[in-house]
Amino acid sequence: MTQFPFSNEALTAHVKWLSLEKFNRAFTHKASFNSRLRTTGGRFFPKDCHLDFNPKMAQLPEFDKIILHELTHYHLYIQKRGYHHQDAEFKQLLKAVGGLRYAPALTRPKWRYVCENCGSIYPRQRKIDPKKYRCGRCHGKLNLNQ
Ligand SMILES: [Zn+2]
């Protein structure tokens, strides 16, 4: 059985809160986790206006920004405005609320840091400051390796 980080009810409550906080509009439909989503963070279904989210992304620090992306589709659709990725209204609103344009990669990390002392590799989704972070094994200096 897949262990979701939290229940669909808790997810929906969180989406409702983010919706009010960032869009000043109510989210009145349902959100649920869908483990069949692989590389996408979430999905909006215009047919019944519910949102699906990838449970594997729920632990990522970017998860709220993934929710904001799907809420951007949702609110524009409800208001009969341009809700597709290529629509100017979508791009503007997404930027205004600070949503993610693309879901973070789960399998291919964006950045790789290598310890110059022991060669340990640290895959990271976000850029880190090598002055602040050192190798967990030997405390050596980390270098960006693309
Ligand atoms: Zn989208």
Ligand SMILES: [Zn+2]
């Ligand atoms: Zn090291």
